[in-house]
Amino acid sequence: MANDDLNLDALFIGDKAENGDLYKDLLDHMVTEHLEWRKNYMVQDAPLISHDDQVSESFKATEQKMKSVLQELSDRLQASSIPWHSPRYWGQMNSETLMPSLLAYSYAMLWNGNNVAYESSPATSQMEEEVGHDFACLFGFDKGWGHIVADGSLANLEGLWYARNIKSLPLAMKEVKPELVADKTDWQLLNMSVSDIMDCLEQCDEEMIDRIKEKSARAGGDLSKLGKWIVPQTKHYSWLKAADIIGIGLDQVIAVPVDDHYHMDVSALEEIIRSLTDQHIPILGVVAVVGSTEEGAIDYVDKIADLRDTLKQEGIDFYFHVDAAYGGYARSLVLDSHNDVIPYDHLKEMHYEYHVFQENKEYLSQDVYNALVHISRADSVTVDPHKMGYVPYAAGGIAIRDIRMRNVISYFATYVFEKGTEAPALLGAYILEGSKAGATAASVWVAHHVLPLNITGYGKLIGQSIEAANRFYDFLKTLDFTINGVHIIAHPLVTPDFNIVDWAFNIENNQNIDDMNRLNHTFFDETSIYTGSAYDKEFLTSHTDFAKPDYGDSPLHFVESCGFTGEEWQKAQKVTILRACILTPFMYDKDNFARYAGEIKTAMEKYLTQALQRIQTEQ
């Protein structure tokens, strides 16, 4: 079979466990292979647990105790888990995960490799090296590198660690070996590009590199001299945390306003940078977000990279990190089966040919396309397999553009790795963590091998989620209810860049944002675990608030579209939004969607009715 005709239905257990038997058979087969492997290591050795022991009373009693604890686990999981395998779930960033990844994790865990040390985990360390290579390829980093991180927030922290330590090197070079940077002022040193810094470092021997590193930001001292760290105003709180932890501090974080489609405003970014550099304050780095957690908004990565090129001509440079924890895998949509970038002109036709979308439509706007393509110009990228990689938690990831960057943050601990050892990756030397599950690497590796990171694999899977999102968006656009004479209209936030669809319900002619917020918040509660078991809910969603301290006036356009005035927005300063991250691999299908649209509408009507009643009772 050619890769271009994968049937993704075979890769999930299914909303009704349609492939459950397949899952069980494969799991049993694999576990048996592990057990045989155990038995056959030093086949001459006799077992240490005797049959007599196994039939003893204490053994049976312990077995029974284990079973009752496991039963309690099962009971609790069944009673209080979220049914996101179902087409009725339109909430958080969750859905079914890939069957092969679940199997790989369950299997590789039996070997319990620790990928920090090659010696402990030769098989899975090698897989992580390959996965890192996959990440680098996905983002077009020919000389790049990558690895799995415990999660996206830590990958962001690692990106900031790279930025901080790399950008501090030129001043350290000046201190340790001035001739390396002899003709440069401090301002110029603070505005060197990552590649230039790496080129400089390459001229030094290992001992000199160590001495320079000793004087870099890792030494401590006042890190604010490195300048400002710039993030979109809709900044994920992980960026505040990261700036806190890394020691540059929240005082160095600058937020750039977003436009009414929740993209970082690149003109505003330019203004901020120019105003800072006019005051001789350097820019440590800029973060673009590819797939914001609330809106799925994809920043103009290409325009930010262009701005960097322009500023570079003026002697201003900064580290550029793309936080694509959510959207990173979507770059698969713009890569052909040879992993080459597809020109935008051919995208629609290629997508149709490879069954990326069921409809002969191009759901990716040119802006989104440009952003995805130009991720290759970033210095580092966060990408989470446990989000759009459809791999179980916890699997984040990072890719860097230039493998030489690794040496800036490296440490070597003798007992886990010897500097110079020819292992595929002395991973512990280059990362935040000191231990990491080999099973995670196995799980991601298997996913990447079943689904190539281009339109033949992940592109198709993610295409399905985007198509489902567009169907849901279209559904919302014409959705309204009349409940006991009250006319309620659904207002979608924006055309989705990606696969998150936000909306709010409003009562026709309502002029009070607080009232709308109450309606949506109460509606959410009715669909949620806060008012009963998730297992009984016929529709589940999530919610968020767009509040002025975080969003500025970017929600104004939306609240106006819901029928409110600008004055009302200034009064309320907050709008509550319902939010569907649409990862389901099934609802792209026209018939499936049509089948559930009615069910969802009925369920929404039920929960809106309950919400109206509750609001009335509470008033």
Next chain:
Amino acid sequence: MANDDLNLDALFIGDKAENGDLYKDLLDHMVTEHLEWRKNYMVQDAPLISHDDQVSESFKATEQKMKSVLQELSDRLQASSIPWHSPRYWGQMNSETLMPSLLAYSYAMLWNGNNVAYESSPATSQMEEEVGHDFACLFGFDKGWGHIVADGSLANLEGLWYARNIKSLPLAMKEVKPELVADKTDWQLLNMSVSDIMDCLEQCDEEMIDRIKEKSARAGGDLSKLGKWIVPQTKHYSWLKAADIIGIGLDQVIAVPVDDHYHMDVSALEEIIRSLTDQHIPILGVVAVVGSTEEGAIDYVDKIADLRDTLKQEGIDFYFHVDAAYGGYARSLVLDSHNDVIPYDHLKEMHYEYHVFQENKEYLSQDVYNALVHISRADSVTVDPHKMGYVPYAAGGIAIRDIRMRNVISYFATYVFEKGTEAPALLGAYILEGSKAGATAASVWVAHHVLPLNITGYGKLIGQSIEAANRFYDFLKTLDFTINGVHIIAHPLVTPDFNIVDWAFNIENNQNIDDMNRLNHTFFDETSIYTGSAYDKEFLTSHTDFAKPDYGDSPLHFVESCGFTGEEWQKAQKVTILRACILTPFMYDKDNFARYAGEIKTAMEKYLTQALQRIQTEQ
């Protein structure tokens, strides 16, 4: 059955997969429960994957592709994994993991909860809350709290984050609300205890707390004013990394010499502190290690806590973190079935009564006992379930003494948690990570429920590993070989505090440390993946180097016991050590040990012979 008679053989798959059928049966049973749960959610909904689809060519082809990728995974894991289920493995910190934890992980993963957000994972978030409570209980923190962390290095980083931000608060209070600390000098502010700081903060309302936090170390600026971070000289490299990442910098890290048993020298610590404070340099914090990664050494936690109490009388105070990533679970050994501390006088008798040790001996020295008991006086503790918790990777953990400390590092992101929501733990607000596997919590929760964290449960399991270590140590003490006329003697490093046994082989009368190092390094290579498949090795171990930059002269005593002079040590400056972390749950047994002692000796002789040959050939 009473908890005091667990048969631990029932809790592991076994070196020859003796309990393999039990594992498979339970796994199958549990997976079926999950599949039924899926099916029965909204039982009226029809499946989305049709039978026609399942028998289609594309489905079969995709299924086949998945199978072949999984087969490749299996082949690679079998070819290149480490057989640490076997009694022939005496190397890294690995062994079999608990069967109930493996089952719980495989099972809970099917629900794929994300424990950062309660809303995504009600069942497993609740379990993590309970596990955190278990950690706090284990360390005697009555008002404490804890949670699972991706690994021990990150838990250490979190401990340092607590220290840095908490110790910075008094100066921030002075800036924001001077009357809170009106009568104090800056020196006094930098020497306030954690409890005093928390008490002060408790007097403020939420808005004031936020304003104070804004001026704390999270703001950035020069963090060196907070003082020095003091760690044992044998410092795990994770402490250097942590100081780098957190921004206080390596320049603020001070190493304290260790004694000839590799414990932090408490007199030297006192001297260092006094010399710094005499210069008016504050002490940010001190780290004691409970179970060093190379030697299993357990620092004198009690004496360090006493020193802190003494210095407090003189106006000097510091944050106290215990890095018990490795040894933390061993505190189970000093807790009775009601989780109360057992007096040392009763320890031997209680251990024998509860079958903690097979021999009627007390393997825990009074020093180790004192250290474990007094962990309750630390401000925070790192503890890794994936080490002595026998839970699969990756599961680290942290406990704090005072739950109020959480608020100092907290953040709130609207879409995952609302400040004030009555969820069991708004975990994402208080931790480093932004996503974390619910399955990890399930895995640890199950382990803690099968094995209570006292002598009836984990105490017994860890007792077995300590007893096995002592048997191995005794074995080494009298071990020698005559190979082609060359007499080789094993020299164990020190009586084990815990369950790591280090040793070196030396040729009788050899006066050259480099030669001994070569012998041991080559011996290690012969037992390792570097000279062939681990599956073919009849004995496996690990190795490390004690080098002067890290260890000072603490190895002198050992090299002298191997027959070298002090001058020779000063010349060589490094000794290569063989290292066995003895986690096996089977070799505590006298008969099992006796059965394998001969096998191990034969294998050692084989690899020593090969090593001697290789050294000769290479010369």
